[in-house]
Amino acid sequence: QVQLVESGGGLVQAGGSLRLSCAASGRTFSDYGMGWFRQAPGKEREFVAAINWSGRSTYYADSVKGRFTISRDNAKNTAYLQMNTLKPEDTAVYYCAERSRAAGSSSLNDYDYWGQGTQVTVSS
Secondary structure (H helix, E strand, O other): OOEEEEEOOEEEEOOOOEEEEEEEEOOOHHHOOEEEEEEOOOOOOEEEEEEOOOOOOEEEOOOOOOOEEEEEEOOOOEEEEEEOOOOHHHOEEEEEEEOOOOOOOOOHHHOOEEOOOEEEEEEO
């Protein structure tokens, strides 16, 4: 059974940084693409970043490009989202997700497993 556990969320001032982690278990982590999504109150869940199985291919939403970096450590079965220059509009619950294919994807429907989410709040 695949389990994804996010950590690293919290409260930060605008302009600050946070690093989210997503620890995976239950199958061979290095075979599959990973993604990060977020959901703000009253809004739909949206794509943030994705990474392929090897970490060599990454994809970002335009709203976070240049500020956020997705990465993975296959030896530790963990994916990361480094978030810099945070803005109040980045406030949301952040979810990691794993799909059953090697490539990353920006589509929610392409992911089979989801974590429980971690809250990120950016104050102005």
